[in-house]
Amino acid sequence: MSLPHAILTALLEKPSSGLELTRRFDRSIGYFWSATHQQIYRELGRLESEGYIRALPSEQPARGQKKSYEVLPAGRDELARWTSVSQEPKPLRDVMLLRLRASAVVGTAGIETDLRRHLDLHQRQLSEYEEIQKRDFPPGKDTPQDRLRHLVLRAGIDLETFWTQWLSHALYEFEHLDEQPPAPGAVPGAGPEDVPGAGPEDVRE
Amino acid sequence: MSLPHAILTALLEKPSSGLELTRRFDRSIGYFWSATHQQIYRELGRLESEGYIRALPSEQPARGQKKSYEVLPAGRDELARWTSVSQEPKPLRDVMLLRLRASAVVGTAGIETDLRRHLDLHQRQLSEYEEIQKRDFPPGKDTPQDRLRHLVLRAGIDLETFWTQWLSHALYEFEHLDEQPPAPGAVPGAGPEDVPGAGPEDVRE
DNA sequence: GTCCACATGTAACTGGTTACATGATTGG
DNA sequence: CCAATCATGTAACCAGTTACATGTGGAC
Numbered sequence: 140m141s142l143p144h145a146i147l148t149a150l151l152e153k154p155s156s157g158l159e160l161t162r163r164f165d166r167s168i169g170y171f172w173s174a175t176h177q178q179i180y181r182e183l184g185r186l187e188s189e190g191y192i193r194a195l196p197s198e199q200p201a202r203g204q205k206k207s208y209e210v211l212p213a214g215r216d217e218l219a220r221w222t223s224v225s226q227e228p229k230p231l232r233d234v235m236l237l238r239l240r241a242s243a244v245v246g247t248a249g250i251e252t253d254l255r256r257h258l259d260l261h262q263r264q265l266s267e268y269e270e271i272q273k274r275d276f277p278p279g280k281d282t283p284q285d286r287l288r289h290l291v292l293r294a295g296i297d298l299e300t301f302w303t304q305w306l307s308h309a310l311y312e313f314e315h316l317d318e319q320p321p322a323p324g325a326v327p328g329a330g331p332e333d334v335p336g337a338g339p340e341d342v343r344e
Numbered sequence: 345m346s347l348p349h350a351i352l353t354a355l356l357e358k359p360s361s362g363l364e365l366t367r368r369f370d371r372s373i374g375y376f377w378s379a380t381h382q383q384i385y386r387e388l389g390r391l392e393s394e395g396y397i398r399a400l401p402s403e404q405p406a407r408g409q410k411k412s413y414e415v416l417p418a419g420r421d422e423l424a425r426w427t428s429v430s431q432e433p434k435p436l437r438d439v440m441l442l443r444l445r446a447s448a449v450v451g452t453a454g455i456e457t458d459l460r461r462h463l464d465l466h467q468r469q470l471s472e473y474e475e476i477q478k479r480d481f482p483p484g485k486d487t488p489q490d491r492l493r494h495l496v497l498r499a500g501i502d503l504e505t506f507w508t509q510w511l512s513h514a515l516y517e518f519e520h521l522d523e524q525p526p527a528p529g530a531v532p533g534a535g536p537e538d539v540p541g542a543g544p545e546d547v548r549e
Numbered sequence: 550g551t552c553c554a555c556a557t558g559t560a561a562c563t564g565g566t567t568a569c570a571t572g573a574t575t576g577g
Numbered sequence: 578c579c580a581a582t583c584a585t586g587t588a589a590c591c592a593g594t595t596a597c598a599t600g601t602g603g604a605c
Contacts, residue, residue, distance in 0.1 A: 145442055148442070158557080168445075173435040178593065205557090219450040222454065231376055232378060235431075236500075237346055240353055246427075248427075256430065257433055290514055294510050383565065385586055
């Protein structure tokens with residue numbers, strides 16, 4: 140149950156309409172919590188009916204008409220409560236890692252291209268974050284709020300850094316997949332070919 | 345649609361029953377794809393009805409009776425196909441980062457304790473991975489299959505390393521949240537990182 | 550008047566979670 | 578016989594995804 144709290148946070152930072160929220164979820168909020176406009180409208184409805192937010196007065200209640208929301212005291216309280224409550228980290232679920240493990244069994248055909256593509260994507264994301272860091276968090280003036288937000292951005296930067304490094308390493312491994320690793324003077328074959336069959340079995344897990 | 349492929353991979357590595365799969369998903373498979381036994385049984389049923397796997401002969405078809413599965417050629421083909429197909433990386437969704445951003449607005453009460461707890465959890469996970477690395481991937485013997493699996497484990501290790509470092513840094517920041525930050529000649533203390541700068545409001549997103 | 554971008558929604562579906570049900574086997 | 582454990586499942590729910598529907602206002 141995190142999306143409503145993401146929306147409350149966004150609305151506290153700045154009251155917005157559904158579409159404005161959607162845009163913000165494509166930008167800064169989306170760095171750590173993504174959501175589509177359908178999710179957002181659905182959730183805005185719930186939050187309003189629960190008395191956590193309200194539509195700003197002075198607008199028409201219809202389709203096609205912009206409708207902005209602001210957080211009510213009850214919403215702020217709920218967000219503060221949720222923020223302070225301990226939560227379990229949720230286990231990792233990463234498709235690329237799964238594909239890599241699968242490729243150890245059914246062959247690596249096609250993966251290398253996608254590894255390269257992902258590397259490119261993560262590098263772009265990293266530069267984008269670094270841009271934002273330069274623009275929004277120059278060294279110097281510094282409120283506690285700024286520091287907290289910077290901390291979050293830092294996580295994004297460090298995560299993208301991890302992925303670019305790991306993907307680079309993975310690609311390097313792929314280029315040397317058939318070589319005997321420690322033995323000097325291995326033969327680079329005709330590209331990383333299929334790796335069929337099952338290797339040493341998975342017995343120790 | 346990744347869970348069926350995770351199961352196909354696991355079954356190719358070693359034919360298993362539902363409960364055995366569940367155990368393996370709590371261990372090595374779970375490092376990058378987690379699943380509960382309910383999900384697994386549901387998916388085993390689907391995979392069998394689609395002709396991707398079959399129950400090993402020589403057992404009773406009833407509740408309480410163990411039932412092992414193996415992958416059929418069609419299942420292997422499907423896994424190979426899926427593995428080779430390009431996929432989009434899915435955007436990050438992390439509750440702790442969201443809570444931190446929220447805490448910049450509604451206050452940091454309660455979070456610090458949970459940051460500490462998460463740091464501990466990630467440190468434990470990291471040591472567990474490093475144990476496994478020592479045990480299963482000693483330098484020397486090294487098939488292409490081993491290298492691919494090692495690569496996946498490496499991602500786990502590097503990710504946990506990232507989290508422990510980031511959480512340590514976050515805790516350091518928390519201890520100095522009210523101080524004026526970039527005073528030259530600041531005390532390094534426990535924090536491994538530098539202390540950055542400022543940033544105005546969230547208006548430009 | 551038509552087209553397009555803006556803006557708000559509905560509906561159906563899928564995958565993951567939580568709670569519970571049922572039978573078999575084994576040790577006391 | 579009873580309780581604990583192993584083992585397989587059902588059902589209800591919830592969050593996120595995908596596809597589609599509807600209305601407004603401005604540019605041409």
